[in-house]
Amino acid sequence: MVMRNRAAWLPWALPAIVLVMVFFVAPFLLNVRFAFSSWTSFRAEITWNGLENFSTLIDQDLLANAVTVTVVYAILCMAIQNTVSLSLALALQRTSRINTIFRSAFFLPTLISPLAAGYIWRGLLAPDGAVNSFLGLEWAWLGEPATALVVVAFIDAWKWSGLITLVYIAGLNSIPKSLLESATVDGAGPWTRFRRVVFPMLAPALTFNVAVTLVGALSAYDVIAATTGGGPGDHTRALNVVMRQQWGQGFFGSASALGFTVTLLVIATAVPLVWWLRRREVTG
Amino acid sequence: MKALVKYAALTLFAIPWVIVPIWLVVVNSFKPAGEAAELGLGLPRTWAIAENYGIVLDRGGYLMGLVNSLKVTVPIVVAVVLLGAAAAWAFGRSRSRWLQAAYFVMGLSILLPPSIIPTVYLLRALSLDGGSLGYVLTMTGCRLGIVIFLATGFVRAFPRDLEDAAAIDGASRPQVFVRVLLPLLRPVLFVGGVILIINVWNDFFFALFLLQGSANATLPLSLFQFASGTLQSLNWNLVFAHVLLTTLPLVAVYVVAQKRVLAGLTEGALKG
Structure with a gap:
């Protein structure tokens, strides 16, 4: 029968495969080459130069700082986002009219572009802005090394929290009610129920959210571009920010090396994380 | 009583989290430059709505940005959803x-x-750099994966009886795809489409590298160029007017479709 003919499936997948191969996989492979090549706007010829791009970036004190900033940013972002979203999801789990209104309101920041989110919070957190006048302070939240990175990560988390909340609500609603009821019958209080039943059962949603938020935040750029531009000093100069600067100055090889570093960080984060969370998911 | 405390707490949280940020944007986009520079939350002492929005529409490149954003978002979303669904059918079966x-x-x-950097190189080699077509193809290639992944799980969860029955009734493959498969995949394609629209409409990073010149600039890019033009001291009234106009189309769609969006995202995504 026609539907079981093997070869006949290829045309259906082919356009997608070609697009992913040409516009995702090919650049990915090229990047591995460019990261280890000399390529600048002054000398367009692309030649192999080993680890020179990396050593130049290290000599300029750019690489180590960018890696640290990026990793700290990603962890902060993941922690803030998942704490807020899980709390909101627990509060808004039941589908009722009032909960739908709140869900809808808390989803609004997700619609705002990260760039616009950056401008909005830059206004709110200005030394003479609304946050300071409420707190009675005159603190330059984005201008002081002590707070700049935390605040930038917070803005990114703010933008995405609405979507992550919905994923948690879906996860919470997939927990069988009978399981919670039998735990109650066995005398488990709310905290024990959360720790022993809800939290382990939430593992798929948790895996997904932690991985997505961490991996996403490693590619941070937009919020930083709208707020600090990498400052004060180099305190928020994440890998992609340095990459853009190198690119702008015509150092294409170094820029590729920085992009490649982001890829390595993503792999180093995602592989063990997915493996560890999946194992916990099974053993509960 | 417990519920009352809960909703009071949620409301208290929603004020700084949602209401104040939106209010700041709206009210300051109505003020003249000097007053907006104070970044206060009070009502304007002098109203400057027409001037501010006039400037953004005129000098801020808003209308061109709007057209450019639509010009890339629509093809990307259509291509990803349709090609993704077709590929998911093949991968699932x-x-x-x-x-x-x-x-x-x-x-x-x-x-x-x-x-992103090798992408620029590749597009230059294909003579597609700087323009919308290269951007559309790149975004499609980079966003297909997630839709294919979600939809393939869905296809696998469905028995193939329906497709077989339609084939026995003499339906061609494209007919089976349109009449059986697409309706079957509708929930997951809807969720994928929603996330995709938010993603593409708000994309700044790809646009910054791949789109050159204001003739191709999408809204986030035009917002950035506009804001950076007054870098030393942001003209907050104008920046906020631009932010509002940039976000408005998405919010308008959301207000109309919010019930389906919220239900789809909380129910449709993890099934299958």
Whole structure:
């Protein structure tokens, strides 16, 4: 029968495969080459130069700082986002009219572009802005090394929290009610129920959210571009920010090396994380 | 009583989290420059709505940005959803090793970050750099993975009886795709489409590298150029007017479709 003919499936997948191969996989492979090549706007010829791009970036004190900033940013972002979203999801789990209104309101920041989110919070957190006048302070939240990175990560988390909340609500609603009821019958209080039943059962949603938020935040750029531009000093100069600067100055090889570093960080984060969370998911 | 405390707490949280940020944007976009520079939350002492929005529409490149954003978002979303659904059908039904290997690569493309600099190089080699077409193709290639992954799980969860029955009744494959498969995949394609629209409409990073000149600039790019033009001291009234106009189309769609969006995202995404 026609539907079981093997070869006949290829045309259906082919356009997608070609697009992913040409516009995702090919650049990915090229990047591995460019990261280890000399390529600048002054000398367009692309030649192999080993680890020179990396050593130049290290000599300029750019690489180590960018890696640290990026990793700290990603962890902060993941922690803030998942704490807020899980709390909101627990509060808004039941589908009722009032909960739908709140869900809808808390989803609004997700619609705002990260760039616009950056401008909005830059206004709110200005030394003479609304946050300071409420707190009675005159603190330059984005201008002081002590707070700049935390605040930038917070803005990114703010933008995405609405979507992550919905994923948690879906996860919470997939927990069988009978399981919670039998735990109650066995005398488990709310905290024990959360720790022993809800939290382990939430593992798929948790895996997904932690991985997505961490991996996403490693590619941070937009919020930083709208707020600090990498400052004060180099305190928020994440890998992609340095990459853009190198690119702008015509150092294409170094820029590729920085992009490649982001890829390595993503792999180093995602592989063990997915493996560890999946194992916990099974053993509960 | 407990519920009352809960909703009071949620409301208290929603004030700084949602209401104040939106209010700041709206009210300051109505003020003249000097007053907006104070970044206060009070009502304008002098109203400057027409001037501010006039400037953004005129000098801020808003209308061109709007057209450019629509010009890239619509093709990307249509291409990703349709090509993704077709590929998911093949990946979900075929047992060919080659296709399963390709499916694995699609999965990797979700996790790994796109390599933007070689993309610029590649588009230049293909003479597609700087314009909308190169941007559309790149975004489509980078976003197909997630839709394929979600939809393939869905296809696999469905028995193939319906498709077989339609084929026995004499329906051609494209007919089966349109009449059986697309309706079946509707919930997951809707969720994928919603996330995609938010993603593409708000994309700044790809646009910054791939779109050159104001003739191609999408809204986030035009917002950035506009705001950076007054870098030393942001003209907050104008920046906020631009932010509001940039976000408005998405909010308008959301207000109309919010019930389906919220229900789809909380119910449709994890099934299958």
